[in-house]
Amino acid sequence: GENVEQHPSTLSVQEGDSAVIKCTYSDSASNYFPxxxxxxxxxxxxxxxxxxxxxxxxxxxxxxxxxxxxxxxSLHITETQPEDSAVYFCAASGGxxxxxxxxxxxxxxxxx
Amino acid sequence: xxxxxxxxSWVICKSGTSVKIECRSLDFQAxxxxxxxxxxxxxxxxxxxxxxxxxATYEQGVEKDKFLINHASLTLxxxxxxxxxxxxxxxxxxxxxxxxxxxFGPGTRLTVL
Numbered sequence: 001g002e003n004v005e006q007h008p009s010t011l012s013v014q015e016g017d018s019a020v021i022k023c024t025y026s027d028s029a030s031n032y033f034p035x036x037x038x039x040x041x042x043x044x045x046x047x048x049x050x051x052x053x054x055x056x057x058x059x060x061x062x063x064x065x066x067x068x069x070x071x072x073x074s075l076h077i078t079e080t081q082p083e084d085s086a087v088y089f090c091a092a093s094g095g096x097x098x099x100x101x102x103x104x105x106x107x108x109x110x111x112x
Numbered sequence: 113x114x115x116x117x118x119x120x121s122w123v124i125c126k127s128g129t130s131v132k133i134e135c136r137s138l139d140f141q142a143x144x145x146x147x148x149x150x151x152x153x154x155x156x157x158x159x160x161x162x163x164x165x166x167x168a169t170y171e172q173g174v175e176k177d178k179f180l181i182n183h184a185s186l187t188l189x190x191x192x193x194x195x196x197x198x199x200x201x202x203x204x205x206x207x208x209x210x211x212x213x214x215x216f217g218p219g220t221r222l223t224v225l
Contacts (some may be wrong), residue, residue: 009191043216
């Protein structure tokens with residue numbers, strides 16, 4: 001089955017700096033890669049996703065890059081703000097069941 | 113758009129009782145819904161995949177007789193934790209899929225005394 005590894009587990013940045021979270025996946029058949037933000041006590045919120053036919057996608061301060069050859073994808077947050085502080089999960093999906101395999105999560109702290 | 117609700121948001125029950133959690137897709141129809149369990153500071157663990165009108169598919173190690181899932185319509189799935197015990201205390205989260213994308217509910221905190 002699919003295995004998704006996520007690094008780092010914790011990340012602290014100064015407000016205004018950039019944050020990068022990286023994930024690798026094992027199943028070359030995976031073709032959909034979403035990123036979720038989870039605040040304490042809440043459900044995950046989809047923030048951006050990318051499909052395997054695209055190398056990069058950007059939405060305002062958030063971008064995701066995908067390298068299919070190396071089987072890794074990354075989340076980039078620019079101009080970080082304190083409200084960006086949360087746990088971020090990457091995930092991978094492929095196949096008819098459309099199940100998501102999640103990474104272990106990254107606790108991002110943006111220091112004011 | 114793509115809003116998923118869960119009810120209740122939290123529940124406390126006595127050991128041995130059953131608890132039902134509802135998951136609704138409010139503005140879209142979801143052929144498939146998923147149920148997850150999350151322990152503190154851990155990732156989401158898929159419990160089961162639920163397709164409308166058919167039996168749920170449970171992940172290995174998840175007791176189907178303990179975690180009853182019903183997906184009677186394209187907008188509603190329910191998870192019933194039967195004969196709950198303290199070790200069932202956790203954060204239960206559902207998601208509803210629209211194509212490849214899964215939209216998550218706000219979660220239900222279950223505490224079994």
